[in-house]
Amino acid sequence: MTLHSAIEMGRANLDVFSETLLALAKSNRNILVVTSDSRGSGKLVPFAEALPDQIIEVGIAEQNLVGVAAGLASAGKIVYAVSPGSFLTARSLEQIKNDVCYSDQPVKLVAISSGVSYGALGSTHHSLHDLAVLRAIHNCTILVPADNFETAEAVKAAADMRSPVFIRFGKRALPHLHKPGAVFTVGKSLAVREGTDIAFIAAGEAVIQAVFASEALECEGISARVISMHTVKPLDENAVLKAARECRAIITVEEHSCAGGLGEACASLLIQAGVSVPFHIAGFPDEETTAGSQLEIMAACGISPEGLTQSAKDLLNRNRL
Amino acid sequence: MNESELKVKSIEYRIRLLGCIKKAQAGHTGGSLSCVDILNVLYNCVLKVAPDTANDPRRDRYIQSKGHSVEALYVVLADKGFFPDSDLDTFCRFQSPYVGHPTRKVKGIEHNTGALGHGLAFSVGAALAGKLDRNAYRVFTLLGDGELAEGSNWESMMTAAHYGLDNLTAIIDRNQLQITGRTEDVCALESLSDKFAAFGWSVRNVDGHDVTALREVLSTTPFMAGKPSMVIAHTIKGKGVRFMENDASWHHGVPSDEQYEQAIQELQAQMREIGA
Numbered sequence: 001m002t003l004h005s006a007i008e009m010g011r012a013n014l015d016v017f018s019e020t021l022l023a024l025a026k027s028n029r030n031i032l033v034v035t036s037d038s039r040g041s042g043k044l045v046p047f048a049e050a051l052p053d054q055i056i057e058v059g060i061a062e063q064n065l066v067g068v069a070a071g072l073a074s075a076g077k078i079v080y081a082v083s084p085g086s087f088l089t090a091r092s093l094e095q096i097k098n099d100v101c102y103s104d105q106p107v108k109l110v111a112i113s114s115g116v117s118y119g120a121l122g123s124t125h126h127s128l129h130d131l132a133v134l135r136a137i138h139n140c141t142i143l144v145p146a147d148n149f150e151t152a153e154a155v156k157a158a159a160d161m162r163s164p165v166f167i168r169f170g171k172r173a174l175p176h177l178h179k180p181g182a183v184f185t186v187g188k189s190l191a192v193r194e195g196t197d198i199a200f201i202a203a204g205e206a207v208i209q210a211v212f213a214s215e216a217l218e219c220e221g222i223s224a225r226v227i228s229m230h231t232v233k234p235l236d237e238n239a240v241l242k243a244a245r246e247c248r249a250i251i252t253v254e255e256h257s258c259a260g261g262l263g264e265a266c267a268s269l270l271i272q273a274g275v276s277v278p279f280h281i282a283g284f285p286d287e288e289t290t291a292g293s294q295l296e297i298m299a300a301c302g303i304s305p306e307g308l309t310q311s312a313k314d315l316l317n318r319n320r321l
Numbered sequence: 322m323n324e325s326e327l328k329v330k331s332i333e334y335r336i337r338l339l340g341c342i343k344k345a346q347a348g349h350t351g352g353s354l355s356c357v358d359i360l361n362v363l364y365n366c367v368l369k370v371a372p373d374t375a376n377d378p379r380r381d382r383y384i385q386s387k388g389h390s391v392e393a394l395y396v397v398l399a400d401k402g403f404f405p406d407s408d409l410d411t412f413c414r415f416q417s418p419y420v421g422h423p424t425r426k427v428k429g430i431e432h433n434t435g436a437l438g439h440g441l442a443f444s445v446g447a448a449l450a451g452k453l454d455r456n457a458y459r460v461f462t463l464l465g466d467g468e469l470a471e472g473s474n475w476e477s478m479m480t481a482a483h484y485g486l487d488n489l490t491a492i493i494d495r496n497q498l499q500i501t502g503r504t505e506d507v508c509a510l511e512s513l514s515d516k517f518a519a520f521g522w523s524v525r526n527v528d529g530h531d532v533t534a535l536r537e538v539l540s541t542t543p544f545m546a547g548k549p550s551m552v553i554a555h556t557i558k559g560k561g562v563r564f565m566e567n568d569a570s571w572h573h574g575v576p577s578d579e580q581y582e583q584a585i586q587e588l589q590a591q592m593r594e595i596g597a
Contacts (some may be wrong), residue, residue, distance in 0.1 A: 056449060059483075064442050064476035071446020074432065075454070076378065084380055089457075094436055095473075103433040105426060 001311035007211070010176045013151040014112055018043035020155040021080060025054050031078045031159065032056055036065040042082040042112050049123065062087045066095035066107070068162035073105040079158055084118070085111030085127035085168055093133060100164045101139040108158040109166045115255030116289065116297045117170035127168075128284050130261025135233050141165040142233040143184060144254075144262075146207035147177040152229050153184030154216060155191055161186070170205045170255075172294055177207060189236040195225035198312045199243035201251035203229045203262050205294070206282075206303050210253050213308035224312065232262050240266050241273060249315045252302060255294075258283040278319040280311055322365050327532040329597040331361045334400070335561045337409075338392045343581045347421060350573040351558040353393040355496040356463060360397045362535040363461060372402045375428055381458050382447050384432045386440020387421040387465035387494060389573075395419060395427070403429035438471025440464065441491060445481045448489040448545040448549075459542065460489045467499030470508050475520065478549075482521025487543035490550040491522075494529065496558035497559050500572045513553055522551040522581055529554030562583070562587055 010016075025047065026033040032057045039048050048055045058064045062083050069081035081088070088111050089096065100107045111130060118125035134140050141147070143158070143165060145151040151169055158165045177192050184190065193214050200210035207228045214224035221259065225247055227239055243250055252263035252268075263281030270277060284301050291297075298304060302311055322330070332355045364370070368381045385394050392412065399406040404427065411417035418426040422435030432443050444462040451458050464474065481489055493513065499532035501507050510516075517524045523544035527534050535554065542550040558572075559565030562584040565574070576584055 053453070058476070058480050061473075061480070063438075063473040063474035064445075064480055067439055067442025067473065067477065068446040068449065068480060070432075071443040071448070072450045073446070074443070075447050075450030075452050075456075077453075095439065095442070097438050098433060321455055 001285050007175040010148040010152050010174055011173050012173050013148060014043050014171040016148045016151045017155055017169065018047060020152045022047045022050060024156065024159055025051055028078065029054065030076065032072060032080070033079045034058060034072070034079060035067045036060055036062050036064055036083050038083045038112070041084060041303065044082065055195060063092040063095050066109070067099050069107045070095070070105040071101035071105060076295055077260065080108045080110050082110040082112060084125065085114035085130055086118070089127055089130035089133060096134070096140070101137050104139060104163060106162050107164055109164070111166065111168040113171050114172055115166040116294050117172065119292050119294045119297045122291050123289050128257045128271065128289065130168060131232055131254070131256050135260060135265065139164055140200045140233065141231065143167045143186065143230060144204040144232055145169055145230050146202070146204055146228045147174050149176065149178050149182060150184055150190070150228065154230065155185070157186050159287050168204065170294065172205065173207065174205060175208055182250050184230070187231045187234050189234060189239040190228045190230065192226040193224065195223040196247055197223045198249045198251060198316060199225040199227050199247040200229065200251050200253055200308065201227045201240060201243060201262070201266055203232055206253040206255050206298070208316055209298065209303050210303055210308055212233055212305035213312065216305055216309045222312065222316070224230045229262055232265065235265050237260040237269055240269055241275065244270055244275045249312070249319065251281045251282055251308065251311055253308065255303065255319060256283055258285060278315050280315050282308060282311060288289065323542070324533050325595055327361060327365060328595050329592065330365060331358050331532065332561070332588050332592045334361060334393065334396045335398045336585060339576065339581065339584055340474055341392045341409050341412045342575055344410065346575050347350045347413045348392050348575065349389040349573045350495065350575070351498065351565060352387060352465060353390040354560045354562065354565065355556040356387070356390050356494045357393050357560070358530045358532055358535060359492055360393055360465060360493065362532055362539055364397045364401055366536045367447040367539045368461065372428065375403065379456060379458055382431050382444070382460045384444045384447070384460070384462040385423055385436070386434055386436070386462050388434030391421060391423050394423060395537065398427070398429040401429070401473065411481050423567070437465065440563045441477040444489055444491070445477050445486065448481070448486040449484055451488050452484070452486065453572040458488070460522040461491045461492065462477040463494060466493055466495045466497065466504050466510060467507070467511055469513070470494070476515070478520040478522060481549040485545055485547040486549045487545070490542045490552060491551045492554055494556055495553050498558040498569045498572070500568065500569065502569050521548065523548040524551045524553065526553045526555065529556035530560055549597070554557070561591065
């Protein structure tokens with residue numbers, strides 16, 4: 001499926017993250033970045049060259065990364081702890097739970113190359129559990145930006161947050177989703193497309209797949225809404241409930257396990273609000289993940305323009321909507 | 322505070338913490354009794370901390386990595402005026418902030434601990450911040466010996482040495498016992514001095530119940546400029562109550578009425594011996 005002509009290509013969120021952080025840190029000496037041999041992976045070599053006194057290297061030691069970041073934050077530092085999502089949210093989970101969230105230290109946990117960004121490297125390097133485990137831990141805002149604008153805004157918003165925050169993104173170049181003047185607010189989703197037949201509630205690098213699907217559906221006379229749910233926690237409940245009221249079906253889309261992520265957060269909200277709507281979670285099934293490129297692996301799970309288009313039609317047809 | 326006064330304090334702290342454990346019917350008795358003299362010397366002779374400067378950026382920091390011995394810390398903090406001693410009547414009670422491991426909800430506590438192998442990394446971060454800010458505060462942290470099996474400690478030791486954190490002192494409560502039994506039987510730790518030195522720390526060994534020796538060692542950090550300081554404090558688990566000493570079953574044992582009475586009488590006799 002070809003890129004829609006109206007969509008302008010941007011850069012990798014990873015590049016935007018590192019440039020935004022460098023700009024912030026140049027004007028605030030209190031901003032530090034802590035890395036676990038991850039400055040190259042995090043595109044932070046220019047940061048290290050420009051601000052060598054504002055980068056702390058702890059070596060390949062992710063538990064130490066998060067614990068040291070918490071100690072720095074306790075002394076008033078504005079700390080971004082940067083590591084691949086697979087390691088940051090598994091190896092250091094107890095440090096995230098205790099030293100950051102329970103201890104209420106406002107560390108900014110930055111998960112680079114999240115989801116299946118490291119697709120070819122295999123399951124050790126995939127993070128498909130992170131949203132689930134962090135949703136279950138109190139006192140952690142979860143940000144999953146979908147494009148360059150959302151990433152830059154998330155990194156900037158995190159600097160001012162006085163409580164723990166987790167930011168997750170990948171390393172593939174992405175199209176821009178929003179028009180100039182869009183406003184990014186933590187906890188408030190952003191509408192990417194309006195529609196009333198079906199709503200895609202998506203997060204992160206899966207959002208663009210939903211946008212492409214919505215364009216395909218439009219050609220078939222199906223009107224699809226696309227919401228970028230960049231804040232997975234706290235969830236923008238009003239946007240989910242509004243979509244359920246105004247659209248005939250909902251599909252959630254995430255580069256994450258179907259268990260415990262954005263989809264189940266939305267399902268839980270809707271069921272407990274007494275709202276019944278045809279609903280499908282597009283995510284990773286409880287199966288061993290295959291290797292391949294990020295897009296190949298996502299497509300194998302139905303997270304592709306074709307897969308989401310088909311899922312939307314199936315959901316609407318199954319429910320005779 | 323002179324040696325005699327410090328010794329009296331230690332006995333008072335032991336009596337009070339046993340009272341907390343008895344009332345709550347919960348606590349970590351052996352390890353709390355073993356670290357009392359260390360906490361006594363830290364708070365009465367070494368640390369520049371006080372209730373009215375509890376949030377002063379220039380204060381010294383104490384992080385108790387062996388969080389399970391929290392009742393010893395609560396008793397010392399109450400004595401130093403961080404909160405009323407009567408608050409400890411709620412120790413381990415429903416909705417009390419005085420839970421069974423340290424939390425920042427309690428004035429004077431710097432970091433939430435309890436899971437082992439966390440306090441040293443946090444302390445490294447706090448010490449690094451002090452260096453970056455050219456702030457002269459010092460960071461002290463207390464680890465259990467059994468806790469050293471957690472690999473995260475060794476990651477943090479490397480980082481502390483790499484950055485030359487001579488404003489950081491770690492103290493090991495080397496009471497030789499953990500919940501299962503002797504540390505050397507569970508997963509041998511020795512030779513700890515050699516291991517710490519190999520990891521780039523300047524190491525001293527001290528009798529962890531000799532308040533004068535503890536004061537001398539803890540007042541002379543850093544032992545070497547440009548290196549973090551490690552104090553291996555040789556202690557006795559259950560120190561002060563003979564039937565609890567060197568017995569792993571008192572790790573979190575709670576005394577019966579008779580045992581409690583016997584323990585208090587023994588500690589009071591020690592008080593009389595030093596003429597208090």
